[in-house]
Amino acid sequence: MAVPAPSPAVERANRMSAANMIRSLAPLVVICLLLVAWQAFRTSGEETVREVDPASTVRLAVERAGYPVPAPAGLPEGYRPTSARTDAGNAREGDAVTLQIGYLTPSGEYAGFAVSDDPGAEPVRDVLDGATDEAAVDIGGQPWQRLTTERGETALTREADGVVVVVSGSASDDELRTVAAAVTPAEG
Structure with missing residues (x-):
């Protein structure tokens, strides 16, 4: 008998x-x-930090604030602005205006700048609440107060005519002093 062929x-x-x-x-x-390795090789030398131009944000704050808005200007090479924001877009006459600018320093650390005519503004409170006084320092002929924040970072602050200026971050004292020394009245 023949075996049937398998189906x-x-x-x-x-x-x-x-x-x-x-x-x-x-x-x-x-x-x-191979595709993943090729893509990783192609992007390995690229810078991952995206710089911003804070000029329009500063200009908006200057136009809407009821005080002369100071901001860092003329920082040395290597200080790269990575963020800029203000609440001036919704501000009406008489409202408090806050300006913030974040920088990547030459050493790759963070230096933040904040200014407000509201000492209770969130960016100011976030840095100064719980900070301990260290000493008064002279930066560019201006008296600044040096503090240590709850996160262990250095903060430099000064207040004049109801306007609070804060420079803080993980950057070294020298880099933070460089940012503080660059703070001048901004032009709209």
Whole structure:
């Protein structure tokens, strides 16, 4: 008696073994790994920090504030602005206006600048609440108060005519002093 030929469905099922699936997927996995490695190699030398131009934010704060808004100007090379924000967009005449600018310093640390005519403004409170006084320092002929924040960072602050200026961050004292020394009345 003749043995019947196996059906095509049985032959197909016999070919669907785990070893055959691995052999089929291996080239796809290798191609995917090569694409990932190529993309990582292409972007490995790129700078990941995106700079911003704070000029329009400063200009808006100057136009809406009821006080002469100071801001850092003429910082040495290596100080790169990475953020700028103000609440002046919604401000009406007589409202408090706060300006913040964040910098990446030459050493790769953060230096933040904040100014407000509201001593209770959140950016000011975030730095100064719980900070301990260290000493008064002279920076560019101006008296500044040096503090240590609850996070252990240095903060430099001064207040004049109801306007609070704060320079703080993880940057070194010298870098923070450089930012503080650059604070001058901004032009709109």
